[in-house]
Each structure stands twice: as C-alpha cells, then as structure tokens.
Amino acid sequence: xxxxxxxxDGRARAGVLETPHGDVRTPTFMCVATYGAVRGVGPxxxxxxxxxxxxxxxxxxxxxxxxxxxRGQGGLHGFTGWRGPWLTDSGGYQVSSMGDRVVxxxxxxxxxxxxxxxxxxxxxxxxxxxxxxxxSDVAMVxxxxxxxxxxxxxxxxxxRRIEEAMERSLRWAERAxxxxxxxxxxxxxxxxxxxxxxxxxxxxxxxxxxxxxxYAHGGLGLGEDRPQRAExxxxxxxxxPEDQPRYLMGIGKPVDxxxxxxxxxxxxxxxxxxxxxxxGVLFTAQGRLHIKNARFxxxxxxxxxxxxxxxxxxxxxxxxxxxxxxxxxxxxxLASLHNLRFxxxxxxxxxxxxxxxxxxxxxxxxxASAGTADx
Amino acid sequence: xxxxxxxxDGRARAGVLETPHGDVRTPTFMCVATYGAVRGVGPxxxxxxxxxxxxxxxxxxxxxxxxxxxRGQGGLHGFTGWRGPWLTDSGGYQVSSMGDRVVxxxxxxxxxxxxxxxxxxxxxxxxxxxxxxxxSDVAMVxxxxxxxxxxxxxxxxxxRRIEEAMERSLRWAERAxxxxxxxxxxxxxxxxxxxxxxxxxxxxxxxxxxxxxxYAHGGLGLGEDRPQRAExxxxxxxxxPEDQPRYLMGIGKPVDxxxxxxxxxxxxxxxxxxxxxxxGVLFTAQGRLHIKNARFxxxxxxxxxxxxxxxxxxxxxxxxxxxxxxxxxxxxxLASLHNLRFxxxxxxxxxxxxxxxxxxxxxxxxxASAGTADx
Numbered sequence: 001x002x003x004x005x006x007x008x009d010g011r012a013r014a015g016v017l018e019t020p021h022g023d024v025r026t027p028t029f030m031c032v033a034t035y036g037a038v039r040g041v042g043p044x045x046x047x048x049x050x051x052x053x054x055x056x057x058x059x060x061x062x063x064x065x066x067x068x069x070x071r072g073q074g075g076l077h078g079f080t081g082w083r084g085p086w087l088t089d090s091g092g093y094q095v096s097s098m099g100d101r102v103v104x105x106x107x108x109x110x111x112x113x114x115x116x117x118x119x120x121x122x123x124x125x126x127x128x129x130x131x132x133x134x135x136s137d138v139a140m141v142x143x144x145x146x147x148x149x150x151x152x153x154x155x156x157x158x159x160r161r162i163e164e165a166m167e168r169s170l171r172w173a174e175r176a177x178x179x180x181x182x183x184x185x186x187x188x189x190x191x192x193x194x195x196x197x198x199x200x201x202x203x204x205x206x207x208x209x210x211x212x213x214x215y216a217h218g219g220l221g222l223g224e225d226r227p228q229r230a231e232x233x234x235x236x237x238x239x240x241p242e243d244q245p246r247y248l249m250g251i252g253k254p255v256d257x258x259x260x261x262x263x264x265x266x267x268x269x270x271x272x273x274x275x276x277x278x279x280g281v282l283f284t285a286q287g288r289l290h291i292k293n294a295r296f297x298x299x300x301x302x303x304x305x306x307x308x309x310x311x312x313x314x315x316x317x318x319x320x321x322x323x324x325x326x327x328x329x330x331x332x333x334l335a336s337l338h339n340l341r342f343x344x345x346x347x348x349x350x351x352x353x354x355x356x357x358x359x360x361x362x363x364x365x366x367x368a369s370a371g372t373a374d375x
Numbered sequence: 376x377x378x379x380x381x382x383x384d385g386r387a388r389a390g391v392l393e394t395p396h397g398d399v400r401t402p403t404f405m406c407v408a409t410y411g412a413v414r415g416v417g418p419x420x421x422x423x424x425x426x427x428x429x430x431x432x433x434x435x436x437x438x439x440x441x442x443x444x445x446r447g448q449g450g451l452h453g454f455t456g457w458r459g460p461w462l463t464d465s466g467g468y469q470v471s472s473m474g475d476r477v478v479x480x481x482x483x484x485x486x487x488x489x490x491x492x493x494x495x496x497x498x499x500x501x502x503x504x505x506x507x508x509x510x511s512d513v514a515m516v517x518x519x520x521x522x523x524x525x526x527x528x529x530x531x532x533x534x535r536r537i538e539e540a541m542e543r544s545l546r547w548a549e550r551a552x553x554x555x556x557x558x559x560x561x562x563x564x565x566x567x568x569x570x571x572x573x574x575x576x577x578x579x580x581x582x583x584x585x586x587x588x589x590y591a592h593g594g595l596g597l598g599e600d601r602p603q604r605a606e607x608x609x610x611x612x613x614x615x616p617e618d619q620p621r622y623l624m625g626i627g628k629p630v631d632x633x634x635x636x637x638x639x640x641x642x643x644x645x646x647x648x649x650x651x652x653x654x655g656v657l658f659t660a661q662g663r664l665h666i667k668n669a670r671f672x673x674x675x676x677x678x679x680x681x682x683x684x685x686x687x688x689x690x691x692x693x694x695x696x697x698x699x700x701x702x703x704x705x706x707x708x709l710a711s712l713h714n715l716r717f718x719x720x721x722x723x724x725x726x727x728x729x730x731x732x733x734x735x736x737x738x739x740x741x742x743a744s745a746g747t748a749d750x
Contacts, residue, residue, distance in 0.1 A: 003419070036697065040415060040704040043689070065672060065697045072673050073693050206511045274673045297440060298447050314456045318448050322411070327706045329415040 059091025067133035075135020186213035204239035279334035309341035414707035434466025442508035467572020561588035579614035650711035684716035
C-alpha cells in the first residue's frame with residue numbers, strides 16, 4: 001500500500017491511497033458494510049454513487065459466516081462482489097460494547113458469543129489473522145476502547161482506566177505488528193487516550209514508534225464536543241508521519257467530517273448516513289429533511305434538488321415519504337443511497353476545495369446549512 | 376386498450392396487449408407492487424429483469440397515501456417512477472379477508488380500517504373511481520370473493536353462500552361498468568363461482584354479457600387441486616371472447632402458471648416469487664433451493680447456473696445464504712430479483728414455445744424439475 005499527498009490547504013490534504021484493489025482518492029468516506037453488505041444496497045449501487053472503499057467488521061464476519069468461508073470464496077472481494085478496496089475494523093470496539101459478556105486480559109478480549117453463548121477469544125494475533133484471511137486491503141490492530149462512563153467514582157479513576165487501556169492497546173499493537181503474515185494486507189495502528197492531551201500524545205508517539213502503514217484516531221465520538229475533538233485530532237496529527245494515511249474512526253455528521261478534513265484526516269466511516277436514511281432523515285445542502293413528515297405528502301420535488309443520486313434523479317419526496325411511512329424496504333434503500341451519495345459527494349467537494357485552496361469556504365457553506373443540528 | 380392474438384398452440388395463445396403506457400407481450404407475469412413498490416426493488420431493477428406491467432392494490436393505496444396524492448403526482452406512473460402499464464386490483468379480496476371488520480351489503484363492502492378503526496365503504500362505483508384517480512391502465516371490478524370454509528354446516532350452505540356472492544358480484548360488475556368515466560383506464564370483469572361448473576359458467580356468461588375489456592378468473596387458488604383448477608379455467612375460457620385478454624388472479628407456482636398458459640390465460644400475478652425469495656427459497660431450472668441451508672455455506676456457484684439476473688451474474692450461493700442468514704435486506708432484494716426474473720423468463724419461454732408449437736415440451740421439462748414441490 002502506498003500513499004501520496006497531492007495537494008494541501010492549510011493542514012488539510014488531498015491524496016491517493018494505492019491498494020492492491022485500486023486507488024482511493026482521499027479524503028473519502030468509507031461506506032459501512034459490517035457483515036459484508038451495506039443494508040439493501042449492492043456493490044453495483046455503491047460503485048454508481050462513487051464509493052471507493054468499503055468497511056467491514058472482523059468480529060461480525062468471524063461470527064458469521066466465518067473467515068474460512070470468506071477466504072474460500074476469494075476473500076471479501078470475491079465473496080461480496082465488491083472488488084474495490086476493503087478496510088476491516090478489528091472488532092475490539094464491538095466486543096467492548098458487549099458489557100458483562102466481556103473480560104479483557106493481557107492476552108486479549110474474552111467474551112461469550114451473543115449467538116451461541118460459547119466462549120470466544122480475540123487476541124491481537126487472531127485479529128490480524130482473521131483480517132488476513134478475509135483478504136482485507138487495510139486491517140486495523142485490536143485495541144481496547146474505554147467508553148467514558150458517567151457513574152465513574154471520580155475523574156481520576158476514569159483517567160486511570162483510560163490510561164491502562166491505552167497502554168495495553170500499545171502492547172497489543174506491538175504484538176499485532178509482529179503477527180503479520182500477508183504483505184498484501186496493510187495494517188493501521190490506532191491512537192487511544194480519551195480526551196487527555198498527554199495520553200493521546202503518548203499513544204500517538206508510541207504507535208508511530210512501532211510503525212504502521214497508517215494511523216487511526218480511536219475512542220472519539222464518545223461524548224466530547226466538536227472543538228475538543230478537533231483539538232485531539234490536531235494534537236495527534238502533529239505526531240503522525242505526513243506521508244501516511246490518517247483515519248478518524250466512526251465519525252460522524254457532515255460538519256464533523258469537514259472538521260476532520262481540515263485537520264488533515266484522509267479516511268472516514270460512519271453509520272449515520274445509512275441509519276438516518278432508514279429512519280427517514282435525509283441530508284441535503286439545505287439541511288436535513290425528516291421525510292416522513294406530513295408536509296412532504298404531496299411534494300413532487302426530488303429529496304435534494306440538484307443531487308445526482310439514483311433516488312433524486314428518479315423519485316419524489318412524496319414517493320419516498322410514502323415508502324418510509326409504510327415501512328417498505330425500498331424506502332430505506334432509496335434513502336440510504338441518497339445519504340451515502342451526499343456523504344461521498346461532500347468528500348469529493350472537499351477534495352476539489354483542497355486543490356482550489358478553498359476548503360474554509362466549503363466549511364462555511366456547510367455550517368450555514370446542513371448538518372448543524374444534532375442527530 | 377387493444378389486444379391481439381399472434382400465435383396459438385392448442386388453447387394457449389401468445390399476443391400483445393396495447394396500453395396507453397406501452398405494449399405488453401403475453402402471456403406474462405405481473406410483479407406485485409401492492410403499495411406501489413415491489414419490496415426492496417425499484418422501477419429500474421424491474422425494467423432490467425424484463426418486467427412489462429406491475430400490479431398495485433386499490434384498497435392499500437386508498438388507505439396510504441390516498442388516491443388524491445397519487446393523482447397529484449401524475450398517477451401511479453409519475454408517483455412510483457414505473458412508467459410502463461399498471462393494473463390495479465380492486466381491493467375486494469383484501470377487504471374480504473379482514474374477517475369481523477367487514478360487512479358486505481348490496482351497496483358494497485363496509486369495514487373498519489385496520490389503520491385508524493374508522494369506517495370505510497368500498498362500492499363498485501368508488502372502486503372504479505379510485506382506480507381511475509390512480510391512473511391505472513387496467514382496473515378490476517369490485518367483487519365479493521367467498522373463501523371456502525372448512526367448518527361450514529354443510530356443502531349446500533357453502534354452495535349457497537358462493538352463489539349469493541357470485542350473483543352479487545354480477546350486480547356490482549354492472550354498476551362498475553356504468554361508473555366508468557376515464558376511457559384511458561380499461562376495466563376487467565371477474566368470474567366467480569368457486570369450483571362449481573354451473574356457477575362459473577353462469578358467472579362467465581353474465582359477465583361477458585355486461586361487456587368488459589378483459590376477464591379475470593377470480594376465487595381460485597383457495598384449496599382446489601391443480602386438475603380442478605385447470606378444469607374451471609378451461610370451462611370459463613370457453614365462454615370468454617377469443618379476442619380479449621384473460622387474467623388468472625393470484626396464481627401461483629411455476630407449474631400453475633404453465634397450466635394457465637396451456638388453457639389460454641394471458642396474465643398472471645402472484646406474491647410467491649417475492650415472498651419465497653424473502654424467506655430464502657429460490658426457484659431454479661433444477662428445482663427450488665432453500666438457500667439458507669448449511670450445504671450452501673461454501674457454494675461458490677450462482678444461485679441458478681445460466682440465469683441472466685443481476686443476482687446470478689454477480690453473486691454466489693454462499694453470499695446469498697450469508698445475507699439471508701443474517702436477515703440483511705440486500706439478501707431479500709437479491710433473492711426477489713432472481714425469483715421475479717425466473718417467473719418472467721418462464722413466461723418469455725412460454726411465449727417462444729407457443730410460437731414454436733412446443734408448449735407441451737416446456738411443461739414436461741418444468742414438471743420434471745422445478746416447482747413440483749409444494750410451497
């Protein structure tokens with residue numbers, strides 16, 4: 001995997017990530033295909049709206065259908081029919097959120113499967129092995145993500161917990177790095193440390209010292225506000241190599257993406273466009289539409305005027321409202337397609353804006369309209 | 376609306392139905408889009424698999440979003456984006472199946488809506504008016520369909536009930552015929568009479584005497600066996616004009632369609648391909664596949680070898696099994712697309728077979744393989 005920066009605008013950069021399954025123009029948004037599919041949306045649909053790289057989840061695919069099945073079908077590319085690049089999340093975050101089912105030890109993450117109750121163990125080594133079996137273009141190291149809890153005894157206790165998880169994640173990162181067997185699968189390190197400047201800087205420097213093909217900002221989007229998040233991203237980016245890709249994990253709303261772009265982030269993923277779409281919330285340049293609202297009952301305009309997506313070029317707000325109103329899965333599909341296209345187009349526009357030196361103007365434009373409301 | 380028969384093979388015929396929204400080559404299968412959408416499948420998808428005409432339901436669209444909304448969006452064609460022909464079922468059957476909510480009087484069908492509990496009345500005249508407002512190419516008369524009940528006091532009572540419903544349907548048909556206002560919307564009569572030869576012949580002759588643009592076989596698929604159904608269809612067809620289209624409502628499995636074709640039926644509809652698809656049952660020339668079965672876990676073959684549908688040309692049994700196994704809506708979509716294509720292709724092949732004088736051979740071939748098992 002190779003990465004080159006082609007243009008800069010402040011700290012933002014536009015570049016190209018070369019993978020074994022094609023080039024990815026950055027910054028870009030990775031559509032979330034947890035189980036190897038974006039809900040209701042097929043590989044041809046995704047290519048049609050300009051998707052370049054998809055994200056799947058190691059833990060979920062390990063459970064069903066299992067990495068050996070996928071390896072036997074030619075990896076994620078052969079199995080799913082999406083022949084462009086795949087990034088796989090390590091599954092640490094998904095496992096962490098299982099609560100009582102999980103025990104984190106130095107060895108790894110032990111948990112009882114929600115599927116059959118049987119004991120599973122995910123280690124830094126097995127997480128890499130599974131992702132290599134999946135044929136992933138970009139694998140992520142197993143990390144321990146500590147979600148801030150509001151009922152913690154005191155801030156000090158929370159801080160110690162986050163610090164311990166961060167230090168353990170560093171030891172795991174080193175083990176993951178040594179576990180690699182497939183040169184075709186790139187491996188990204190993940191910076192942790194909550195919203196502590198000292199912890200995140202320590203995590204960034206130690207992760208870079210191990211040496212990865214790219215670096216991710218982990219453990220964000222968990223309650224911090226926008227300025228705080230931007231500060232953490234900026235701080236960490238100072239420690240990351242300029243010539244390697246940076247990925248802000250699981251973030252977020254349209255304005256959050258442009259915040260990240262402005263700080264020099266290259267890759268994003270988030271379930272917001274598809275989840276909101278399924279619930280009838282559509283992103284547009286004029287703000288968000290709650291399409292199930294009665295005022296759209298007889299509205300013959302496309303969901304977003306000027307949008308080039310398959311939904312807006314063929315269907316009206318009235319039809320989309322009707323479909324979502326009756327829980328017709330075509331509605332979820334059409335809304336997801338539009339929202340994904342909105343996200344992909346926003347990143348396309350940010351790439352153009354960086355090359356033209358006018359990213360700030362694009363951000364102002366977006367701030368003035370869409371995405372400012374809370375989800 | 377015009378219909379012409381172009382070729383015959385025994386009682387079977389191949390023809391063309393000319394509608395204001397394009398020609399339909401018959402015999403054909405109408406994909407079921409009850410609420411103006413085939414679940415998870417858009418108009419472009421349907422055109423891509425060779426669909427020519429869709430079926431929507433008057434009652435359902437009257438409830439949501441209401442015919443005035445659809446009229447305001449350019450009828451079903453403008454509202455849904457399917458710009459080919461639409462046939463609308465009158466809703467009588469759907470209302471009849473509501474049980475205690477329904478009271479049938481000479482005036483029409485009164486029922487409390489499952490949506491808001493409010494009283495609704497569907498009459499022969501309003502059913503035509505709603506379908507004209509929807510901009511339907513082919514409307515169906517309101518009929519009363521008596522479902523045979525197993526706990527009837529005696530066969531005589533059931534017979535009288537079916538006869539009364541049939542006679543009332545005839546009076547309604549006459550009212551429907553007089554209620555027409557839009558010459559662009561064709562109107563089909565519906566033959567009732569259960570599985571009684573005398574009643575069906577009486578219904579057919581009286582319906583033809585009123586005079587419609589086409590005729591449907593109603594009240595079948597309700598427990599009779601294949602030979603009994605074929606006999607009823609054959610008997611009624613003797614009374615129907617040779618130069619008008621015939622529609623066998625709501626039937627059925629692949630072999631049932633070819634039974635109908637052989638008796639001279641031109642139009643079919645059924646939810647089997649989409650409903651079975653959603654449940655992971657796929658039709659193939661080699662029989663039905665229960666794709667969720669573990670034996671397909673690592674099967675890299677397409678669902679049906681040689682099939683030209685978007686599913687079979689892009690995806691494996693292993694992937695489809697995985698998607699249906701995890702209840703991913705893309706799985707239901709891909710399975711529905713395949714099954715609809717299977718049905719549409721079967722009717723394409725039957726048109727070719729009729730022109731070549733070899734429909735019997737096509738039926739033998741199908742009997743020997745797919746569709747013989749019960750659903």
